[in-house]
Amino acid sequence: MNVIVTTGHPESNYLEIHEILIASGLLPxxxxxxxxxxxxxVQQILLKAQNxxxxxxxxxxxxxxxxxxxxLAVELFKVNVTKRIWGxxxxxxxxxxxxxxxxxxxxxxxxxxxxxxxxxxxxxLNTEATPTHIAQAMTLWRNHNTEILRFYNRNPxxxxxxxxxxxxxxxxxxxxRVTEAFTGTELRLPExxxxxxxxxxxxxxxxxxxxxxxxxxxxxxxxxxxxxxLGDDLGISDDEEMAKAWREYVxxxxxxxxxxxxxxxxxxxxxxxxxxxxxxxxxVEELRRQLGNTKTESDATPLRPVQSQPPVLHITRExxxxxxxxxxxxxxxxxxxxxxxxxxxxxxxxRHRRALQGAFVRQQVKSVLIDMRQEIDGDNWYDSEQxxxxxxxxxxxxxxxxxxxxxxxKGQLDVTGWMEPAILDGMKLWINGLALEINIRSDKNRTIxxxxxxxxxxxxxxxxxxxxxxxxxxxxxxxxxxxxxILAVKLQFIHLEMTP
Numbered sequence: 001m002n003v004i005v006t007t008g009h010p011e012s013n014y015l016e017i018h019e020i021l022i023a024s025g026l027l028p029x030x031x032x033x034x035x036x037x038x039x040x041x042v043q044q045i046l047l048k049a050q051n052x053x054x055x056x057x058x059x060x061x062x063x064x065x066x067x068x069x070x071x072l073a074v075e076l077f078k079v080n081v082t083k084r085i086w087g088x089x090x091x092x093x094x095x096x097x098x099x100x101x102x103x104x105x106x107x108x109x110x111x112x113x114x115x116x117x118x119x120x121x122x123x124x125l126n127t128e129a130t131p132t133h134i135a136q137a138m139t140l141w142r143n144h145n146t147e148i149l150r151f152y153n154r155n156p157x158x159x160x161x162x163x164x165x166x167x168x169x170x171x172x173x174x175x176x177r178v179t180e181a182f183t184g185t186e187l188r189l190p191e192x193x194x195x196x197x198x199x200x201x202x203x204x205x206x207x208x209x210x211x212x213x214x215x216x217x218x219x220x221x222x223x224x225x226x227x228x229x230l231g232d233d234l235g236i237s238d239d240e241e242m243a244k245a246w247r248e249y250v251x252x253x254x255x256x257x258x259x260x261x262x263x264x265x266x267x268x269x270x271x272x273x274x275x276x277x278x279x280x281x282x283x284v285e286e287l288r289r290q291l292g293n294t295k296t297e298s299d300a301t302p303l304r305p306v307q308s309q310p311p312v313l314h315i316t317r318e319x320x321x322x323x324x325x326x327x328x329x330x331x332x333x334x335x336x337x338x339x340x341x342x343x344x345x346x347x348x349x350x351r352h353r354r355a356l357q358g359a360f361v362r363q364q365v366k367s368v369l370i371d372m373r374q375e376i377d378g379d380n381w382y383d384s385e386q387x388x389x390x391x392x393x394x395x396x397x398x399x400x401x402x403x404x405x406x407x408x409x410k411g412q413l414d415v416t417g418w419m420e421p422a423i424l425d426g427m428k429l430w431i432n433g434l435a436l437e438i439n440i441r442s443d444k445n446r447t448i449x450x451x452x453x454x455x456x457x458x459x460x461x462x463x464x465x466x467x468x469x470x471x472x473x474x475x476x477x478x479x480x481x482x483x484x485x486i487l488a489v490k491l492q493f494i495h496l497e498m499t500p
Contacts, residue, residue: 001080001081001083001084001085001086001106002084002085002086002106002108002182002184002185003077003080003085003086003087003104003106003107003108004021004026004085004086004087004107004108004109004110004178004182004185005087005088005089005090005093005100005107005108005109005110006018006021006087006088006089006090006093006109006110006112007089007090007091007092007093007094007097007109007110007111007112007148008091008094008111008112008113008114008144008148008164009091009112009113009114009119009140009141009144009145010091011114011119011120011122011123012091012112012113012114012119012144012164013112013114013164013165013168014089014091014112014164015089016164016168017089017110017112017162017164017167017168017174018087018088018089018110020167020168020171020174020175021087021110021175021178021187023189023190024171024175024187024188024189024190025085025186025187025188026085026086026087026187027080027083027084027085027086027087028086028087028088029076029080029086029087029088030079030080031076031079032072032075032076032079033075033079034075035072037072037076038088039076039088039090040088040090040092042072042073042076043090043092043093043096044092045072046070046072046073046096046099047092047095047096050095050096050099070103073103077104084186085184085185085186085187091144094144094147094148095147097109097147097151098151101151101155101158107158108158108159108160108181108182108185109151109155109158109159109160110159110160110162110178111148111151111152111159111160111161111162112162112163112164112167113145113148113161113162113163113164113221113224113228114163114164114165115163115165115221115232116138116141116211116214116217116218116221117207117208117211118165118207119137119141120134120137120138120141120207120210120211121206121207123137124137124207129210134210134211138211138214138217141217142216142217142220145220145221145224146220148161148224149161149220149223149224149227152227153227157181159181160177160178160181160182160229160230161224161227161228161229161230162174162177162228162229162230163224163225163228163230163231163232165232166230166231166232167230170230171189172189173230174230175187175188175189177229177230181229255350259343259346259347259350260347260350262343263340263343263344263347266336266339266340266343267340269336270333270336270337270340273329273332273333273336274333276329277326277329277330277333280322280325280326280329281326283322366404366405366497366498367495367496367497367498368401368404368495368496368497369493369494369495370399370401370493370494370495370496371492371493372384372388372389372491372492372493372494373385373386373387373388373389373492376389376399377399377400377401378397378398378399378400379397379398380392380393380394380396380397380398381397381399382485382487385490387416387417387490387492388414388416388417388490388491388492389490389491389492390417390485390487390488390489390490391468391470391487391488391489391490391491392473392485392486392487392488393473393485393486393487394473395469395470395471395472395473395488396467396468396469396470397467397468397470397488398465398466398467398468399465399466399468399494400463400464400465400466401463401464401466402463402464403455403461403462403463403464404455404464404496404498405455405498406455406456407454407455407498407499408452408453408454408455408498408499408500409452409453409454409455409496409497409498409499410450410451410452410496410497410499411436411450411451411452411453411494411495411496411497412448412449412450412451412493412494412495413448413449413451413491413493413494413495414446414447414448414491414492414493414494414495415446415447415448415449415489415490415491415492416447416490416491416492417489417490418488418489418490419473419474419476419487419488419489420472420474422471422472423470423471423472423473423474423488423489424440424447424449424489425440426470426471426472427449427468427469427470427471427488427489428468428469429449429451429466429467429468429469430466430467430469431453431458431464431465431466431467432458432459432460432461432464432465433458433459434453434457434458434459436451436452436453437451437452438450438451439451452499466494468488470488470489472488473486473487473488474486474487474488475487
């Protein structure tokens with residue numbers, strides 16, 4: 001029998017790692033027979049007994065409590081004794097590692113840790129990012145992981161120490177480390193799609209700036225990385241991480257734009273439905289009035305019932321049809337209004353996230369590299385190519401980006417092509433209405449266009465817009481090519497860097 005206990009900080013994604021093991025053949029633990037206590041319930045009782053002993057209470061009951069809790073652990077193992085390999089996951093198991101080690105020699109431990117910034121980012125989703133809350137969260141992270149590292153260093157043959165991000169990216173490596181470390185453990189990875197959660201580079205970058213002064217925790221994380229059986233060895237530099245955060249920020253802006261547009265369309269549809277409902281209600285009221293008049297006339301002329309009956313039936317049928325139409329429109333209106341409320345809630349969340357990310361960009365980002373080979377927000381650009389993107393077919397091109405923090409910037413355009421030298425020489429450049437003085441430099445390997453500006457000199461707009469104007473455009477077809485496009489210059493990168 002093999003038993004695997006998975007534990008880690010509550011926000012370390014320890015449960016995600018346990019689910020990988022379950023999907024690969026680890027059997028979940030069955031509860032005890034008498035009181036149907038799960039391993040988590042048993043551990044809570046064990047912790048209470050352990051805390052009683054540590055508090056050195058002078059009662060006669062704590063010895064009995066220890067015996068009862070130990071007996072529950074024995075009962076839990078008896079229920080699951082026929083299983084070849086089973087286990088459970090619980091963050092509270094961190095404080096019972098020594099107990100379980102002594103309780104049964106068949107118990108092995110998967111110890112899960114994560115970077116402090118990703119852990120604290122999840123913690124701060126449900127609380128304010130005040131210095132007090134951050135300090136409390138960092139203390140909890142340090143306490144959990146100090147205990148994990150202590151136990152791992154003393155019991156390396158019974159433990160596997162894994163970084164949750166690395167294990168989620170490569171579940172095959174996780175199982176490889178587990179089966180190598182634990183004799184008799186046979187786990188097979190099924191057809192698997194990576195369970196890595198959606199990247200939160202912006203949140204991690206923000207939290208990194210909030211916890212940059214916690215050197216003790218940073219040193220502890222590096223020690224865990226160097227000791228781990230499966231560490232996060234991506235080796236992403238700060239610049240790469242900032243670039244990923246920037247791309248994630250731009251993608252979130254696009255998502256917000258789509259959500260706002262969908263909300264507007266839902267609002268327009270709801271307005272049309274309200275107007276249509278009002279019109280149909282008016283028609284129903286008019287038909288009811290006519291029906292009432294017809295019935296009155298019918299009652300006043302009892303000798304001619306045959307002549308009054310047909311219009312009454314006709315109006316009744318129309319009234320019923322309109323009533324059903326009104327009911328259908330009312331239901332559709334209520335559905336649209338419900339969806340509109342949901343979209344408004346989503347928009348509020350996106351606006352809050354956008355404000356947070358905008359503050360991050362304005363306060364933290366001092367340099368930006370716009371890769372014209374990737375998706376961009378702009379006008380009058382052709383599809384990207386291996387070495388850049390052509391401007392055309394009109395003489396004016398626009399490139400948009402979120403604004404950066406206030407200050408002085410120097411910029412550089414990496415030019416990888418032009419149809420005629422005169423097009424590049426005669427190119428003009430503006431940012432938010434400010435004409436920029438450009439300086440073109442060329443050598444054998446590259447051509448760059450240098451410029452600079454101060455944010456105080458440009459119009460304060462929600463976005464920064466670069467406007468390019470070209471003196472002419474030329475089609476490669478005029479030079480004997482089959483390319484029918486009308487082109488000006490080709491850009492590969494745009495660099496912006498804040499200067500003192």
